[in-house]
Each structure stands twice: as structure tokens, then as C-alpha cells.
Amino acid sequence: MPRAAVNRVFTARQAYDEGRTRRQVRHAIDSGRWRRLVGDALVEADVPATPQRLALGAVLTWPAATVAFTTAALVHGLPVEDDDKVHVFVPTRRPARGRLTPHLVPVGFRDRQRLGPGSVTTRWRTVIDCLGRLDPDESDRLLAWVAAHDTLPTAELERWLAEHPGALGNARRRVALRRLRSGAVSVAEERLLAILRRAGIKGWRANVPLYDEIGVWARADVWFAAVRLVLEVDGEEAHRGRFQQDRTRQNALVAAGCTVLRYTWADLTARPLAVAEEIDGVLTALLHKRSA
Numbered sequence: 098m099p100r101a102a103v104n105r106v107f108t109a110r111q112a113y114d115e116g117r118t119r120r121q122v123r124h125a126i127d128s129g130r131w132r133r134l135v136g137d138a139l140v141e142a143d144v145p146a147t148p149q150r151l152a153l154g155a156v157l158t159w160p161a162a163t164v165a166f167t168t169a170a171l172v173h174g175l176p177v178e179d180d181d182k183v184h185v186f187v188p189t190r191r192p193a194r195g196r197l198t199p200h201l202v203p204v205g206f207r208d209r210q211r212l213g214p215g216s217v218t219t220r221w222r223t224v225i226d227c228l229g230r231l232d233p234d235e236s237d238r239l240l241a242w243v244a245a246h247d248t249l250p251t252a253e254l255e256r257w258l259a260e261h262p263g264a265l266g267n268a269r270r271r272v273a274l275r276r277l278r279s280g281a282v283s284v285a286e287e288r289l290l291a292i293l294r295r296a297g298i299k300g301w302r303a304n305v306p307l308y309d310e311i312g313v314w315a316r317a318d319v320w321f322a323a324v325r326l327v328l329e330v331d332g333e334e335a336h337r338g339r340f341q342q343d344r345t346r347q348n349a350l351v352a353a354g355c356t357v358l359r360y361t362w363a364d365l366t367a368r369p370l371a372v373a374e375e376i377d378g379v380l381t382a383l384l385h386k387r388s389a
Contacts, residue, residue: 098141103213105144106153108137135183136197148172151183155197156215162187163204164217170227172212173220176242177227178235186218224249225257228273229266240273241283244304245316251277280304285330286318288365289372293319296373298380301328311353315346324383325355328376330365356383 099111109122125131131139134146138154148171152164162185169184170177186202193199209216218226224243228236243249254274258267280303281287290303305320307313307327319328327350347357358379364372 103153103157104150106134106138106140106150106157106213108139108157110137112139136194148179151196152217153213155183155185156213156217158194158197159185159187159191159199160214162199162215163209164212164215165200165202165204165223166226166230169218169223170239172217173223175220175223175227175239177231177239221249221253225254225270226266228254229264229268229270231269233269236269236273237283240276241286244277249277283330285362285365288369289319289328289330289360292365292369292373293376295369296377298373298377300380307350311350311355313346313349313353313355315350321380321383324380324387325353326380326383327355327357329357329359331359331361 098105099107099115099117101107101111101115112122113119122131126133126139129142132142134140135151135154136158138150138157140146140150140154144150148168152168152172155164155168156162164172164184165186166184167177167180168182171179181196182198183196184198184200186204187199188201188203190201191199204216204218204222208219208222210219217223224239227239228243231239251274254270254277258270258274261267264270276283276287279287279290281290286303293301300323301319301321303319305317307315307317307320310320310322311325317327318330320326321328329347350357356379358376360372
């Protein structure tokens with residue numbers, strides 16, 4: 098492996114520059130000691146093709162490219178599906194090379210960060226790209242995760258839409274912005290808020306960080322501050338793979354004097370009236386207890 102390798106990713110050109118002959122490089126590839134990763138990039142046979150290495154392989158192949166879209170999302174640890182492509186934004190048209198998939202999209206300096214000899218879109222720009230270009234269901238799942246993890250400030254999305262009014266995917270991004278503003282960042286949360294409004298239930302706020310309220314590092318889907326009641330929607334989008342974390346969080350809320358009610362998609366769609374009656378009943382009991 099050449100000394101110039103980055104995270105064990107390198108090119109034949111780097112091997113030549115360090116004195117290896119074309120015959121030596123060809124033998125290393127043909128014998129299986131080295132294998133092609135993506136584009137011009139090579140790795141040793143036992144090196145796994147992680148998102149970070151695939152991204153490095155893309156910019157080692159095309160240094161003027163910016164790793165983007167779902168590839169950048171995987172580099173940043175965002176919960177998107179791997180579509181088995183390596184996406185890059187490029188300044189001039191060029192054909193795809195196997196998994197290496199170019200998109201003719203300009204990227205401003207503040208929208209990218211360094212990655213080896215090239216760059217990757219910043220975390221927030223990656224979220225914005227994915228919200229608009231993923232299919233609706235995956236976009237919704239990403240939005241719910243983003244809101245739960247405070248990854249995309251609403252102001253950043255507002256600014257981007259104002260600066261790029263005709264960009265592909267803006268219809269989906271405007272849906273995302275509306276949900277971020279309302280506090281209902283998933284379809285399930287929208288249904289819960291609609292149930293509360295139809296039932297005339299007052300005194301709540303949506304998508305509320307609770308540290309300043311009660312000293313717990315948590316975010317409530319719905320928060321009734323007067324009686325410390327938390328409503329939670331058990332949607333997979335925001336809570337995927339977080340069973341233990343959610344239970345620890347719920348215990349912290351209960352220890353802080355909160356009552357927690359959890360609702361599933363089935364609750365919200367099959368029994369909305371029962372949900373409204375239960376919430377109203379718990380509110381009444383908590384208010385009575387508080388005034389006793």
C-alpha cells in the first residue's frame with residue numbers, strides 16, 4: 098500500500114509516484130492483493146468498503162468533485178438507505194463510472210467541507226439535499242430523525258429555500274419546513290396534533306426541548322407544561338434502534354414528576370376518539386390533583 102494512502106485508500110497513480118512499476122501494480126490487482134473500490138481507487142483485499150472509504154475513493158478519482166446526497170449522508174451518520182451508488186456533485190458533465198455517479202450541481206464554499214483531496218457536502222446541506230431528493234417515505238423518516246436530533250435548524254432550511262427558489266425537490270422541502278414550524282415532524286405527529294385540535298384540547302406545545310423546562314435532556318412530541326404531561330408518538334422514524342435510550346429517557350421524565358402517554362400509529366388511525374378521551378381524562382385528573 099502506498100504511503101500516500103488516505104484511510105487505506107489509494108490509486109495506481111500514487112503507487113507509481115512512489116516507485117512501483119505498472120507491472121507490479123497490475124500483479125497486485127490480478128493476484129487479489131489489491132482490489133478496486135470505486136473509480137480509480139484501490140484498497141488492500143481485506144479492507145472493508147465503508148462509506149468514508151467510498152467517499153475518499155470518489156474524490157481521489159475526481160478531486161474537483163464533492164461527495165453528496167446519500168453517500169454524504171452515510172459519511173455524516175444520517176439514517177438513509179444505501180442505494181449502492183457513490184454520489185458526487187461535479188462542476189462539468191462527465192459519464193458515470195460503475196458505482197461512481199456524477200450530478201451536475203454547483204456547490205458553494207460554505208456548503209462543503211474538506212475530504213482528502215476533495216470535499217463532501219456539510220451535514221446540514223446533505224440533509225437539505227436528501228429531504229428534497231429522497232422518495233417521500235424516506236424523506237419523512239429522515240425529517241423525523243433530524244428533528245429528534247436537532248440536526249437542521251429551521252432557519253437554515255428557510256434560508257436555503259429563499260436562496261434557491263427553483264431547486265429540484267423544493268416541494269418536499271417546503272413540506273419539511275411546514276412540519277418543522279408546526280412541531281409535527283412526522284405524519285404520525287401530525288395526526289396526534291390534529292386529534293388534539295379536533296377535540297378542543299388546549300394548553301400544549303409541540304416538539305419541545307425539556308431541559309430548560311424541567312432539567313431533562315429530552316424533547317417532547319407534545320408538552321403540557323401546566324401539569325407536566327408528555328405525549329409521545331412511537332414512530333420508527335425518530336426512534337429506530339433506540340429502545341433502551343427511549344426507556345431511559347422515559348424513566349428520567351417520570352423521575353422529574355412527568356406523566357408520559359405513548360401512542361402508536363394504530364392508536365392514532367384506528368381509535369382517535371379513544372386517544373382524545375384518554376388524554377382529556379388524564380389532563381382533568383392531573384389538574385384536579387394539582388389544585389387539591
